[in-house]
Amino acid sequence: MSDLPGDLLYTKDHEWLRREDDGSVTIGITDHAQGALGDLVYVELPEVAQDVDEGGDMAVVESVKAASDVYAPIGGNITAVNEGLSDDPEKINSDPYGDGWIVRMQPSDGMDEGALMSPDDYQQFIDELDD
Amino acid sequence: MGSKTPLYDKHVDADARIVDFGGWDMPLHYGSQKEEHHAVRGNAGVFDVSHMTIVDLAGKRVREFLQYLVANDVARLSEYGKALYTAMLNPRGGVIDDLIIYYLSDTDYRLVVNAATRIKDLAWIREQAGAFDIAVNERAELAMIAVQGPNARELAAPCVAPDYRDAAMAMKPFFGMLGGDWFIARTGYTGEDGWEICLPAAQAPGVWDRLLAAGVVPCGLGARDTLRLEAAMNLYGTDMDESVSPLEAGLDWTVAWEPGDRDFIGRAALQALRDNPSKQRFVGLLLEERGVLRNHQKVVVEGVGEGEITSGGFSPTIGRSIALARVPAGDYDRAQVEVRGRLLNVRIVKTPFVRNGKIQIDT
Numbered sequence: 240m241s242d243l244p245g246d247l248l249y250t251k252d253h254e255w256l257r258r259e260d261d262g263s264v265t266i267g268i269t270d271h272a273q274g275a276l277g278d279l280v281y282v283e284l285p286e287v288a289q290d291v292d293e294g295g296d297m298a299v300v301e302s303v304k305a306a307s308d309v310y311a312p313i314g315g316n317i318t319a320v321n322e323g324l325s326d327d328p329e330k331i332n333s334d335p336y337g338d339g340w341i342v343r344m345q346p347s348d349g350m351d352e353g354a355l356m357s358p359d360d361y362q363q364f365i366d367e368l369d370d
Numbered sequence: 371m372g373s374k375t376p377l378y379d380k381h382v383d384a385d386a387r388i389v390d391f392g393g394w395d396m397p398l399h400y401g402s403q404k405e406e407h408h409a410v411r412g413n414a415g416v417f418d419v420s421h422m423t424i425v426d427l428a429g430k431r432v433r434e435f436l437q438y439l440v441a442n443d444v445a446r447l448s449e450y451g452k453a454l455y456t457a458m459l460n461p462r463g464g465v466i467d468d469l470i471i472y473y474l475s476d477t478d479y480r481l482v483v484n485a486a487t488r489i490k491d492l493a494w495i496r497e498q499a500g501a502f503d504i505a506v507n508e509r510a511e512l513a514m515i516a517v518q519g520p521n522a523r524e525l526a527a528p529c530v531a532p533d534y535r536d537a538a539m540a541m542k543p544f545f546g547m548l549g550g551d552w553f554i555a556r557t558g559y560t561g562e563d564g565w566e567i568c569l570p571a572a573q574a575p576g577v578w579d580r581l582l583a584a585g586v587v588p589c590g591l592g593a594r595d596t597l598r599l600e601a602a603m604n605l606y607g608t609d610m611d612e613s614v615s616p617l618e619a620g621l622d623w624t625v626a627w628e629p630g631d632r633d634f635i636g637r638a639a640l641q642a643l644r645d646n647p648s649k650q651r652f653v654g655l656l657l658e659e660r661g662v663l664r665n666h667q668k669v670v671v672e673g674v675g676e677g678e679i680t681s682g683g684f685s686p687t688i689g690r691s692i693a694l695a696r697v698p699a700g701d702y703d704r705a706q707v708e709v710r711g712r713l714l715n716v717r718i719v720k721t722p723f724v725r726n727g728k729i730q731i732d733t
Contacts, residue, residue, distance in 0.1 A: 277387075277398075277399060277402075277403050277592065278402055278403050278404040280662060280684040281660060281661060281662050281684070281691075283661070283710075299710070301661075301662045301684070303403045303404060303592060303596060303683065303684055303686070304398075304403070304592060305664075306662065306664060325660070
């Protein structure tokens, strides 16, 4: 397993979040998630300026194997989507924490970091799943 | 914990993602399903198919028995080793399983049936065989390796014992031959050239290593599924089962109606359906927009009715999504598929989608 980036926060749904300087939050799925999904072949993205509720459907990632919902880990307004995934969804496989980012949003109520996992906590979480 | 094939340790050593398949712990992929898929279309890949069930039938009346047991007619097999694809039906015409039958002699045939249906298949065959005095011998001690792709035979030939190598290379498609304690058949489930090899379990790991050393790519069940979907080869339990007749699963060509007095199990039910104009069509679909077709999605034919995708997925060779579907009778070549509440446009296309490395449909 690759090392988890230390500057991200993580969820039990295998998403990562990064707080940007402008207060927005970039979201993607983790290396563990892309590994479980297999080769990605299609990503359904939300509309820019769309509002999403915490826990609501935000995107769908489809691999050769199956379709998987990506739920919004926080509520907010979508400010950008990764259009590059339309032509090259495998960016999520090859670079899940970089070029494979999925959406950026402006959180409606800030980001409750207490509800999210640190890299160490997430590492422990996936280690326990693998046992 | 499921059953393990003689190659299980090889899969684990290669970091395969292991999944349960019909009670067997099998490799899904070894890293990238798409790369494995492309290796088979462009060069050669190898699959562990030791979970498949090999059954040898022997007896004086074995031909007569098989003419009763399956919908295709083994009388079509007159040359040594010739293979026949067929379905075993219940009296209602539903498919108990699909299988390949190899003709070895007038008193010996080899059957290869599916893994997930093993128990019911063996019970059914034994039950029907009772009246014919047939020996039904499962060959669980054999492993089975499928090496597939345009270069597969050439790369695998050095593994074959020298005494049988030339004969194996000269063998025509859809034939098999015994060579010592091996059985080599020029058959497969990918739409490419290649061999399926039955061999003693203890020899399988060594052959596997030699094939990999020769540049053959190990492939899992994931690639096996996308390859067979592109080749429009049915998957039992997905495209057909005991509630579906071969006539509504695209398997009309495997039913031998002549001679008309051959009384195979399910014949009467099939004949009634054959002449029914409302019987469903089994078709190939090409998605005309972005997205992925999946099993069980609803097919909507405006003004006609609704059907269902039986096998859907992404075609790595075409770069778009394709599917097999059971749809209402009627003359039409366009439909829509409901994906997460939206209707996406699909075109009905003649299958196979891909064969021998080449796309067969207009994209």
